Amino acid sequence: MKLAVESLAQGGDGLARHPDSGEVIFVPGGLPGDEFEVTLAKRRKVLRARVVRRLKDSPHRQTAVCDSRPKCGGCSWQELVVEQAMAWKGRLLVGSLSRFARQNPKDLEMLLEPIPVKHRGRHRVMMRVDPSGRLAYHQAASHDLVVPTACPALHPRLESVARGLEQIAPLLQGQIVEVAMGLDGSGESRAVRLHPRPRRRGEATPMTRQGLKSLAQTIVNRGIAEGAWAESEDGQLVVSGNVELGGHLAGDPRFTVRAGLFYQADPAVNASMGTELLRMVNPRKGLRVLDMHAGAGNFALALALARCRVQASEVDAEAFQDLSRNAKRLGQGARLEPLRMTAAQALSRASQRRPPAVVVFDGPRGGDREGAQAIARFQPPKVVAFGCDRVTFARDLAEMGLGTRYALHRVGYWDAFPWTHHLEAFALLELKGA
Numbered sequence: 099m100k101l102a103v104e105s106l107a108q109g110g111d112g113l114a115r116h117p118d119s120g121e122v123i124f125v126p127g128g129l130p131g132d133e134f135e136v137t138l139a140k141r142r143k144v145l146r147a148r149v150v151r152r153l154k155d156s157p158h159r160q161t162a163v164c165d166s167r168p169k170c171g172g173c174s175w176q177e178l179v180v181e182q183a184m185a186w187k188g189r190l191l192v193g194s195l196s197r198f199a200r201q202n203p204k205d206l207e208m209l210l211e212p213i214p215v216k217h218r219g220r221h222r223v224m225m226r227v228d229p230s231g232r233l234a235y236h237q238a239a240s241h242d243l244v245v246p247t248a249c250p251a252l253h254p255r256l257e258s259v260a261r262g263l264e265q266i267a268p269l270l271q272g273q274i275v276e277v278a279m280g281l282d283g284s285g286e287s288r289a290v291r292l293h294p295r296p297r298r299r300g301e302a303t304p305m306t307r308q309g310l311k312s313l314a315q316t317i318v319n320r321g322i323a324e325g326a327w328a329e330s331e332d333g334q335l336v337v338s339g340n341v342e343l344g345g346h347l348a349g350d351p352r353f354t355v356r357a358g359l360f361y362q363a364d365p366a367v368n369a370s371m372g373t374e375l376l377r378m379v380n381p382r383k384g385l386r387v388l389d390m391h392a393g394a395g396n397f398a399l400a401l402a403l404a405r406c407r408v409q410a411s412e413v414d415a416e417a418f419q420d421l422s423r424n425a426k427r428l429g430q431g432a433r434l435e436p437l438r439m440t441a442a443q444a445l446s447r448a449s450q451r452r453p454p455a456v457v458v459f460d461g462p463r464g465g466d467r468e469g470a471q472a473i474a475r476f477q478p479p480k481v482v483a484f485g486c487d488r489v490t491f492a493r494d495l496a497e498m499g500l501g502t503r504y505a506l507h508r509v510g511y512w513d514a515f516p517w518t519h520h521l522e523a524f525a526l527l528e529l530k531g532a
C-alpha cells in the first residue's frame with residue numbers, strides 16, 4: 099500500500115495514517131513529506147510499516163553522511179536537515195509538556211547553535227568478533243552484526259579507539275564485550291571500560307580475570323587508549339593505565355570521572371548547561387542546594403565552587419565513589435556532602451532537618467517518579483530540572499506539581515545529540531506564592 103508521512107513521533111519514527119481506517123502507523127526512517135510503498139505489521143496493537151520503496155522524497159530530506167546508514171541503529175535523523183531536526187525537537191518537547199503536564203509554553207528556549215559533527219566524547223557499543231574475524235557492532239534492535247565504517251558523530255580520538263580495537267579483535271574471539279569509550283575534556287586522553295559478561299544465556303562465556311587483565315594491558319601497551327578497566331566476575335577491579343577522565347565536571351580538570359560512568363557526552367553542551375544551572379540557581383554563600391541525581395558531581399561541584407552548601411545524592415556505587423573522591427578534592431571553604439541514597443530519601447532527610455532552598459533534578463532516562471513525588475510532598479521553593487527524554491521529563495514535572503503547586507519560569511532544550519531525535523531539556527520551576 100502507499101503511505102504519506104505526516105509528522106514525527108516521540109521515538110523518532112515517521113508517523114502516517116492508514117488511508118481507510120485513519121489508524122496511526124509508525125514508519126521507521128520516514129520523514130514528513132516522504133511517500134512510501136509499504137507492507138504493514140501489527141505488534142501489540144501498534145501498526146508499523148515495512149518500507150518496500152520510497153516513492154517521493156520529503157523536501158527536508160538530505161543524503162546520509164554515514165555509510166553505515168540505515169543498518170547501524172544510531173543517528174536515525176541523519177537524513178533530516180538540521181534546522182528541521184531542531185524545530186521538530188522543540189515541537190515534540192512542547193507536545194510532551196502539553197500531553198503529560200498540561201503546559202503550552204510560548205517561549206521555548208533553544209540554547210546553542212547546531213553542534214559540529216565529530217563531537218561525541220562518550221560512546222558505548224556492543225562489540226563482538228564476527229565470523230570473518232572483524233570487530234562488529236550489533237545492528238539496531240537485533241543480534242545481527244554490522245561492521246561499521248568510520249562514525250561521523252564520534253570525536254576522531256575515540257574513532258581511533260574503535261579502529262585500534264579492530265586490530266586486537268582476534269583476542270575477543272567468541273566473546274561479547276560492551277565497550278564504553280571516553281575522552282577527557284582536552285580531547286587527548288582516552289580510556290575504555292570493558293563489560294565482558296554475556297548478554298544472553300549460552301551466547302558466550304564471560305572473560306576470566308586473567309583474560310581481562312591481558313586485554314586491558316594490550317589496549318594500553320598498543321596505545322589504543324591511555325587507560326582500560328573492568329570489573330571481573332569476582333568483583334575485583336582490573337585497571338591498566340589512567341582511566342580517570344578530567345575536564346567534564348564543573349569544567350575543572352581537578353575533578354575526574356572514570357571512563358564508562360555517566361558524564362555529559364558533549365563538552366560544549368555541558369558548559370552551556372553549567373552556565374544555565376548557575377543562572378537558574380542564582381548561587382550565594384551558604385545557599386542550601388540538594389543535587390538529587392549527582393552522578394560524579396557535575397552540577398554539585400559547580401554549585402559548591404559557587405559557595406553553596408550542597409548535598410548530593412547518588413545511588414550508583416561507582417558514580418558515588420567518583421563523587422566522593424571529587425568532593426574530597428574541593429578546596430577549603432567549599433561544602434559538598436555526598437549521600438549514597440535515592441533522591442527521594444535525600445530530600446525527605448534534608449527536609450526534616452534543614453530544607454534545601456533549591457533542588458536540582460537530573461534523573462535517569464527512565465525518569466525518577468519517586469524523586470518527583472518527594473518534591474511534590476516537601477515543596478522546595480525552587481526546582482531546576484534537566485532531562486534527556488521528553489516524555490519522562492514531562493511526566494516527572496507533572497508529578498512534582500507543575501501547574502498546580504509550581505509555576506514554570508523557564509523551559510527549553512539543547513540539541514545535544516545531533517542526527518538523532520534526542521535532546522537535553524531543562525525547566526525552572528518556582529513554588530507558587532513562595
Ligand SMILES: C[S@@+](CC[C@H](N)C(=O)[O-])C[C@H]1O[C@@H](n2cnc3c(N)ncnc32)[C@H](O)[C@@H]1O
Nearest residue numbers: 361391392393396412413414440441460461462
Ligand atoms: C542523567 S545522570 C545525571 C548526572 C549529573 N547530573 C551529570 O550531569 O553528570 C543521572 C544520575 O542519577 C543516578 N540515579 C538514578 N536513579 C537515582 C535515584 N533514584 N536517586 C539518586 N540518583 C539516581 C544515576 O546513577 C546517574 O548517575
